[in-house]
Amino acid sequence: MMAAAFPSAPQRERHHAQLSVAAPIAPQGAGDVKIRIRNLTKTFGPPERLFTAVDDVDLEIETGTFFMIVGPSGCGKTTILRILAGLDTPSCGSVEVVHSHPGRPVNSMIFQGESIFPWMTVWDNAAYGLKMRNVSKAEIKETVGHYLDRTGLSKFAHSYPHQLSGGMKQRVSIARAFANDPEVLLMDEPFSALDEQNKTLLQEELLRIWEETKKTVLFITHSVDEAVTLGDKIMVMTAQPGRTKAIVDVPFARPRSVLELRAKPEYGELVYTIWGYLRDEVQRAKTEAETLKRP
Numbered sequence: 014m015m016a017a018a019f020p021s022a023p024q025r026e027r028h029h030a031q032l033s034v035a036a037p038i039a040p041q042g043a044g045d046v047k048i049r050i051r052n053l054t055k056t057f058g059p060p061e062r063l064f065t066a067v068d069d070v071d072l073e074i075e076t077g078t079f080f081m082i083v084g085p086s087g088c089g090k091t092t093i094l095r096i097l098a099g100l101d102t103p104s105c106g107s108v109e110v111v112h113s114h115p116g117r118p119v120n121s122m123i124f125q126g127e128s129i130f131p132w133m134t135v136w137d138n139a140a141y142g143l144k145m146r147n148v149s150k151a152e153i154k155e156t157v158g159h160y161l162d163r164t165g166l167s168k169f170a171h172s173y174p175h176q177l178s179g180g181m182k183q184r185v186s187i188a189r190a191f192a193n194d195p196e197v198l199l200m201d202e203p204f205s206a207l208d209e210q211n212k213t214l215l216q217e218e219l220l221r222i223w224e225e226t227k228k229t230v231l232f233i234t235h236s237v238d239e240a241v242t243l244g245d246k247i248m249v250m251t252a253q254p255g256r257t258k259a260i261v262d263v264p265f266a267r268p269r270s271v272l273e274l275r276a277k278p279e280y281g282e283l284v285y286t287i288w289g290y291l292r293d294e295v296q297r298a299k300t301e302a303e304t305l306k307r308p
Contacts, residue, residue: 045111047197047229048074048097052106055092066092068254069106074246076111077227081244083234083291085298089255090233094199097231098122114196118142121195123186125202129174135161136170138185142193160188163222180211184218191222200232204239216242216271224268237287241280242271249290252298259290 050072057064067089074080082090095101096108098120112119121142129138139157148156161167164184174182183203190198204212220243223230234240240247241263249259263283265274274280 045076046073047076047078047111048072048231049109049111050093050106051108053093053096053103053108054105055089055096055101056104065254068256070255070257072248072257074229074231076113076229079223079230079232079243079245081232081234081240081247082250083237083240083247083287084250084255085252085291085295086235087253087298088250088294089253090250091201092255094122094201094231094233097197098199110197112196118146118193118195120197120199121190121193122199123183123190123201123203125205127174127179127182129182129185129189131174134171134173135166135177135185135188138174139166139188139192141189146193156192156194157188160192160222163191163225164188164218178211180207180215183207183215187215187219187222191226191228196229198228198230200230202233202235205235212239213271219243220267220269220271237284237291238275241265241283241287242269242274247287249287250294252294252301258294259287261287261290 050070053067053070053072054065055067057066066087070089070093082093084090092101096103097110110119130141133141136157139161140153143153143156158167161170164187166181166184166188169177169181174185177185186203204215207215216239232240232243244263247261247263248257249261250256251258261283265277265280
């Protein structure tokens, strides 16, 4: 385990903001760095009312790692994800994603809310990324069929989103993301709106599909249980402005069963350890939010 604290934004020299995609000479393997973040800072608003969401974050994520980020609300977790997805830009620092397969997309993102196209069938939603890349019909049929089968959606291939439950819609999002075969999968609290039973089932399905693909995953969650269940490494962030408080290695072997893992005493001990890092930050975020509400 490793904990680190960083100086606030005004205390340090500013670095040029950069977001880049780099292509190595040869395809990567496990142990190679896939995502490299240096001195990442993101601010919002005019200079007189500057708001720092993320402050001086350094991070390296190796190829094939299932990397989790936990932290209190407003600590900048989603901001980091949006910058990696190219939906936002850093104010300072650099973010690099190594692109080792030029024929594949760099990333696919699964959002917290419903993000599938309501006018498309389950099949067409899952096939969307492949069609945009002009993949052959034969390959689309094979790939989409495989992931609809893996997510239990084969019988619903010709259904529309309004005919599906919330859990099934998130299954479509997962099938679409994996079918698109990105090098990095970005997941922003995808199961947070689901009931506990559906959440557990989807965690099991996600682990099973990930075992097949070994994608590099960056997964945002508020749940320490979810972070320990799914992840290889967990970054705990401070309350706003978001900094790295600790990076924790998850020692449990794969493949994993959600329920079997949670029955182990070592699981409870690790959850307790991570909650120890997080508890003061959650309380600080709550206190600051209450202070802002006072007249």
